Amino acid sequence: MATQLSSRLFHKIKQGGTRWFYSYNRCIVSDKQSLSKHLKREVHDIEQVSSQCPSPWMLQAGVCLIRLPLIEEDLSEFQKRYISLKEQMEYENSILNEWELEKIKQTQLMNDIESGKRDASEMDFKVSKQDYEDDYNQAFKEFTESTTELDLNDADFKNINRRPKDYLVLISKQKLGNDTVWMLPTEEWQEEENLRQSAERALTSHCGTLVDASFVSNAPSGFYKYKFPKNARTDAYVGAKLFIYNAFVPRVSETQSTATFNLDIDLNKMLDYAWVAKDEMRSFLKPKYSKAIDEIIF
Amino acid sequence: MSLSCTWHLWEKSFRVGKCLPAISNSLRHYRNRPTHNIGRMHGLEKPKPPPVRKKEVGTWKPEEYKAVKENHLDALNFIVSGYDIVLVEQYAKFVHQLMIKFKQNILEVYALPSSNAVVKKMLGADQRLLKAMTPEIELTMYKRIIQVKDMPSQTYPILLQTLMHYIPQSITLKVDKHNEEQHLSRYQYRVELAEEKAMLQQLYDSR
Numbered sequence: 436m437a438t439q440l441s442s443r444l445f446h447k448i449k450q451g452g453t454r455w456f457y458s459y460n461r462c463i464v465s466d467k468q469s470l471s472k473h474l475k476r477e478v479h480d481i482e483q484v485s486s487q488c489p490s491p492w493m494l495q496a497g498v499c500l501i502r503l504p505l506i507e508e509d510l511s512e513f514q515k516r517y518i519s520l521k522e523q524m525e526y527e528n529s530i531l532n533e534w535e536l537e538k539i540k541q542t543q544l545m546n547d548i549e550s551g552k553r554d555a556s557e558m559d560f561k562v563s564k565q566d567y568e569d570d571y572n573q574a575f576k577e578f579t580e581s582t583t584e585l586d587l588n589d590a591d592f593k594n595i596n597r598r599p600k601d602y603l604v605l606i607s608k609q610k611l612g613n614d615t616v617w618m619l620p621t622e623e624w625q626e627e628e629n630l631r632q633s634a635e636r637a638l639t640s641h642c643g644t645l646v647d648a649s650f651v652s653n654a655p656s657g658f659y660k661y662k663f664p665k666n667a668r669t670d671a672y673v674g675a676k677l678f679i680y681n682a683f684v685p686r687v688s689e690t691q692s693t694a695t696f697n698l699d700i701d702l703n704k705m706l707d708y709a710w711v712a713k714d715e716m717r718s719f720l721k722p723k724y725s726k727a728i729d730e731i732i733f
Numbered sequence: 734m735s736l737s738c739t740w741h742l743w744e745k746s747f748r749v750g751k752c753l754p755a756i757s758n759s760l761r762h763y764r765n766r767p768t769h770n771i772g773r774m775h776g777l778e779k780p781k782p783p784p785v786r787k788k789e790v791g792t793w794k795p796e797e798y799k800a801v802k803e804n805h806l807d808a809l810n811f812i813v814s815g816y817d818i819v820l821v822e823q824y825a826k827f828v829h830q831l832m833i834k835f836k837q838n839i840l841e842v843y844a845l846p847s848s849n850a851v852v853k854k855m856l857g858a859d860q861r862l863l864k865a866m867t868p869e870i871e872l873t874m875y876k877r878i879i880q881v882k883d884m885p886s887q888t889y890p891i892l893l894q895t896l897m898h899y900i901p902q903s904i905t906l907k908v909d910k911h912n913e914e915q916h917l918s919r920y921q922y923r924v925e926l927a928e929e930k931a932m933l934q935q936l937y938d939s940r
Contacts, residue, residue: 503897507901651894652886652887652889656890681894683897686905
């Protein structure tokens, strides 16, 4: 083919005479077979490729620190009606137990003694079961739950016990270039480190080592990809790929329903923080970012 | 040939009605023109040998790679405990059903003996002890255990998070590794056996 091309050119030059033109094919083109081979995709070793042309995405690991709800959600109307119906059916189908049979016997005995049918010596109890029941009901009325432990200030975003029926996520205000952005605590992935380790490092570097949080899995639960603003883009990185890990704030004890959050803030990294529920996230975060987090928490 | 000569020839061709004669100026190089050396092959270009093919032409076989070995967790105990027996049993049933749905290898599902916690009431100045009531309250803690073996490490976080989502109020879920201690806690304390063992020990020591 090389010879064909050059001969065509040669003829053109011959014909032209006074006409001169530039030719594009200054190089020798190899034979037809090898041309088609260059068009086929070649299989490379991954490490070779990554070293030759590294990807323009910075890898980051972020922590989605979740506080589980402290109190059960309110029942819906349908649920309430169904439960009351079920209880009624159960009550109607049930059989009297020992306590209730004894109570009936005792009340019958007392009535008979009063009316004179039976003798007073047949009374074999000091306190009747009905009296016990009356006392129990009285005590129940007088009982007050101590809610002084729960600090139910819903307006304060820094209070970990706010909105006890919802799932809360910790978000922090960080510097990204010149702007301050609300986002999850994130750290860049470094070599010779798992993604999970970098997520744990993100938590300790932003919130301090005193925070007690348990990670659930080695694999990330969520993903978010974003491009840097144009003035922040460098030759190496166009944007970042964020892998989000779930971590849970543990309960204080079996009996207590509150949660504690011991912060040791590094003010260079975390300028401000907030415990935020699902519906409030939109006002802090970008819509796509909050969508990525929505998919993780229930 | 001079310029006038070529002009005459051109004129003549028009008059005659023929096309231009094939005047090849290939002997002249026109080194000052930019089109100098176009189409000129200098030296001998050897044809390159075709590159060595490792695989057959036309077929692409992907390189085989080793898959990561699946990591299975050892025997795990899911311990459901609480004061309300109805909730404990219902939630333990839920955990068990979830494991069945995910086709896990369930070894055992059992209950540990319930433990009593006695709460003594302290009477304040404004409180009075009602006629029938005793100042002690007994709270029994109920426990149910679901033992699962060889759970793949990928499904474990998923199941754990679903369980955490559906847990009712006042119930605690704890996940432990199954070890000798946990196994022995199921057995009752044998009074006679312990006494006989103590006697044997005494005999050994006296020798």
